[in-house]
Amino acid sequence: MQDEPTPTELVHAVADFLRNDIAPLISGHQAFKLRVGINALDLVVRQLTQAAGADAAELARLKDLLGEDGALLDLNRMLAQQIASGALDLATPGLKEHLWQTTLAKLAVDQPNYASYKREAGRDTDVS
Amino acid sequence: MIETELSRCVAAFMPGATGVRDAAKLSGGASQETWRFDIVHPAGDVGAILRRSPKGYGAAPGRAAGLDNEAALMRLASAAGVPSPEVLHVLRPEDDLGTGFIMRRVEGETIARKILRDAEFAAARPRLARQLGGIAAGIHGIARAALPALREMNATKEIAELRREYQSFDWPRPVFDLALRWLEQNDPGPSTEITLVHGDFRNGNLIIGPDGVRAVLDWELAHLGDPMEDLGWICVNSWRFGEIDKPVGGFGPREELFAGYEAAGRKVDASRVKFWEVMGTLRWGVMCCGMMQRFRIGPDHSMERAMIGRRASETEIDLLRLLAPRGEG
Numbered sequence: 001m002q003d004e005p006t007p008t009e010l011v012h013a014v015a016d017f018l019r020n021d022i023a024p025l026i027s028g029h030q031a032f033k034l035r036v037g038i039n040a041l042d043l044v045v046r047q048l049t050q051a052a053g054a055d056a057a058e059l060a061r062l063k064d065l066l067g068e069d070g071a072l073l074d075l076n077r078m079l080a081q082q083i084a085s086g087a088l089d090l091a092t093p094g095l096k097e098h099l100w101q102t103t104l105a106k107l108a109v110d111q112p113n114y115a116s117y118k119r120e121a122g123r124d125t126d127v128s
Numbered sequence: 129m130i131e132t133e134l135s136r137c138v139a140a141f142m143p144g145a146t147g148v149r150d151a152a153k154l155s156g157g158a159s160q161e162t163w164r165f166d167i168v169h170p171a172g173d174v175g176a177i178l179r180r181s182p183k184g185y186g187a188a189p190g191r192a193a194g195l196d197n198e199a200a201l202m203r204l205a206s207a208a209g210v211p212s213p214e215v216l217h218v219l220r221p222e223d224d225l226g227t228g229f230i231m232r233r234v235e236g237e238t239i240a241r242k243i244l245r246d247a248e249f250a251a252a253r254p255r256l257a258r259q260l261g262g263i264a265a266g267i268h269g270i271a272r273a274a275l276p277a278l279r280e281m282n283a284t285k286e287i288a289e290l291r292r293e294y295q296s297f298d299w300p301r302p303v304f305d306l307a308l309r310w311l312e313q314n315d316p317g318p319s320t321e322i323t324l325v326h327g328d329f330r331n332g333n334l335i336i337g338p339d340g341v342r343a344v345l346d347w348e349l350a351h352l353g354d355p356m357e358d359l360g361w362i363c364v365n366s367w368r369f370g371e372i373d374k375p376v377g378g379f380g381p382r383e384e385l386f387a388g389y390e391a392a393g394r395k396v397d398a399s400r401v402k403f404w405e406v407m408g409t410l411r412w413g414v415m416c417c418g419m420m421q422r423f424r425i426g427p428d429h430s431m432e433r434a435m436i437g438r439r440a441s442e443t444e445i446d447l448l449r450l451l452a453p454r455g456e457g
């Protein structure tokens with residue numbers, strides 16, 4: 001077992017230091033790059049915080065949809081193939097709901113300020 | 129110093145020019161660069177832009193029209209009434225600057241978020257969707273006989289190319305499969321009319337002033353194809369920069385784009401435009417994934433590239449909003 005502080009806490013602390021203490025000192029293209037770097041660290045914190053729960057829910061939905069057991073990546077490959085072949089489509093019960101929930105969970109980590117995400121995340125979760 | 133070659137070059141094509149100053153690189157990857165500089169002239173300095181592939185990078189990558197073609201297209205567009213920077217000179221081997229061209233610098237704003245936010249463009253913004261319709265019509269009206277040799281694309285080929293690229297990433301994205309399936313089932317077939325297509329006609333590739341559109345830039349992806357492609361691409365949500373209820377670049381509704389297009393004497397096929405909007409959304413998503421690949425395997429190991437990979441999911445939510453919407457708006 002690794003000791004504390006956790007990776008989340010460490011990355012969070014570094015991001016805050018860069019944001020609060022370093023960013024004000026830098027200008028021009030380097031400031032732009034620093035902002036991209038801080039955004040990347042913030043993304044990592046969100047992923048470390050949210051991925052376990054989102055992945056577990058996604059895996060449970062995939063098992064239901066596909067009637068198969070397996071790893072998250074393998075079941076996603078299977079789902080992709082079945083959509084590509086037409087075996088599953090938007091008329092398949094649960095597919096639309098699954099794609100929405102999975103995509104919203106990705107955006108919550110990747111780009112929570114994206115306008116389409118903010119619009120959709122604010123909706124009632126009933127998508128049937 | 130690039131100023132040495134530029135000074136010799138401008139003296140050769142612009143009578144009276146005595147040299148250049150303040151050359152600065154604006155952007156540049158390994159194969160293509162953009163420089164700004166001023167041509168020193170007794171009648172008053174001339175602001176200029178150089179677009180070039182440095183020596184040794186002559187060949188255009190897959191989809192690119194090539195810099196010589198870009199210059200020819202900008203001259204044709206200008207003659208057709210499309211706002212375009214004046215091409216002053218196409219580079220020759222003796223210029224020793226690589227391949228490319230020099231154009232007159234057009235003052236104005238290209239950064240989409242500033243155009244959508246800053247007060248100085250407030251009066252122009254509500255007019256832009258319609259104006260862009262007229263400009264697209266101008267591009268599509270250029271006589272084919274006048275055009276340089278360009279690749280010809282159609283929907284079926286584009287779907288196959290996107291599928292191949294997506295599969296090459298070997299990373300499952302069920303929403304992309306849903307979009308590819310939809311595109312195949314809704315492929316409208318070959319367009320009855322094949323025209324010049326700008327290929328990257330969007331907010332971000334326009335110079336805007338308080339008076340409206342001053343120039344259309346970036347002809348790199350120009351090709352022959354379905355003119356509705358340009359109208360679909362400018363509506364892709366990624367180019368609305370947060371103004372998601374104004375489909376045309378964040379400026380206004382599709383109806384105004386279409387009205388401007390038809391007022392210029394051309395016909396809109398709204399269902400084809402929608403088809404190309406879905407295609408364009410997927411295309412930008414695939415391009416984001418491509419950036420991630422280049423970050424991982426290529427020489428450009430930059431954070432920016434890596435982070436663009438994490439923007440592919442933006443196109444997934446936009447594809448779902450187009451193909452599997454959950455409610456109104």
